[in-house]
Amino acid sequence: MEETKIFLITYFAALLGVVPPGLVNMSVAKTCVKRGKKNGIYMAFGASFIVLLQAALAIMLARYIFDNTYINNVLLRAGLVIFLIMMFYFLLMAQRKRKEVEVTPTSGFRSILKGMMIGVLNIFPIPFFVALAAALNVHGDIEYHLLNNTAFVLAASLGTFTTLYLYALFFAKIEAEGTYFARYSNYFMAALMLILVVITFIRIFSQ
Template structure:
C-alpha cells in the first residue's frame, strides 16, 4: 500500500510540475518537430533520469530540515541570496535572448545526453520537490525513508516522462503557444524569483 501511495504522490507532483510551460517543455516540442517523436523520447529519457535523482535529493533535504528546524533560518538566508542571483540570471537571459544565435539541430544519437544536460540546468527541480515533499510531510501524507523516497522518485520519473511525451506527441499543435510563452518565460521567472527574494529578505529583517 505504501508503495502505491508514494508512487502515486510522486506521479501527481511531477506531472503537475511538468505541465507548466518551461524551457524543458519548449525543448521537447522543438526537438520533436525537428527530429521526430522517437528522438524526442530519448531526450525525455535524459530529462527523467536526472529528475529521478533530483526528487531523491529534494526528499532527503525536506526530511532533514523538517527534523532540524534550527537550520531553516540559515537555509532561508542562503536561499534568499540564491533567489536574487537566479532572478538576475533570468533577466539577463530575457534581455540577451534576441542576440543569441539559433542553435543547430542536435543529432539523434546525442538526444539522451542532451536531455541529461538540459535537465541539470533546471535549477527549480530540487527546490520544487523539496517544497512539495515538505508540504506532504507536514500533512502526514509522506514519511521519509530510503524506500519511500525511492518509490516516490519512480513515480515522479514516470509522471515527468508521460507529460513530456504528451508534449512531444502534440508538438505541432502547441508549438506557437509555447513559443510565445517561452519568449516571456525568463522575464516572468525573473520577476517571480525577485519578488520571493524580496519577501524573504523583508521577513528575515
C-alpha cells in the same frame, strides 16, 4: 501501502507540475518541431533522469532546506542568473537569419545530453519536491527509509516523463504545421525566461 501512497501522490504531482509551459517542456516541444519526435522523446528521457537526481537531492535535504532561508535565497539567486543568461541567449538566437525551417534529426545520445543539460538548468523542481516531501510528512508519521525514498524518486521522474512524452506526441502531430512555432520559438523562450526572472526576483525580495 505507505509506499504506494507516496508513489501515487508524487507521480500525479510531478505529472501536473510539468503541464504549464516551462523551460523543459517547451524545449522538448521545440526539439520535436526542429529535430523530430524521436529526438524530443530522447530529450524528455534525459530531462526526466535529471529530475530523478533532483528529487533524490530534495528528499535528502527536505528537513534542512524547507526551514533554511539562506539556502532558499542561494537557490533563487542562482536561478535568477541562469534565467537572465538564457533569456539573452534565446534573444540572440532569434536574431539569427534562418532558412526555411526543416526537420533535421540528430543522434539520440546528443538529444539525451541536451535534455539533461536543460534539466540541470531548471532548478525549480528541487524546491517543488522539497515542499512536496514536507507536505507528505506534515504530521511526522512517514519514515523516509530506502523504500519510501525510492518510491518518491521514481514517481517524480516517471510523472515528469509522462507529461514530457505527451508534449512530444502533441507537437509531433502538428509537425507539418510547425513552421510558425519553430520560427518564433526563440522569442517565446526568451519571453518565458523573462517571466521566470520576474517571478524569481519577486520571490527573492518577498521573503
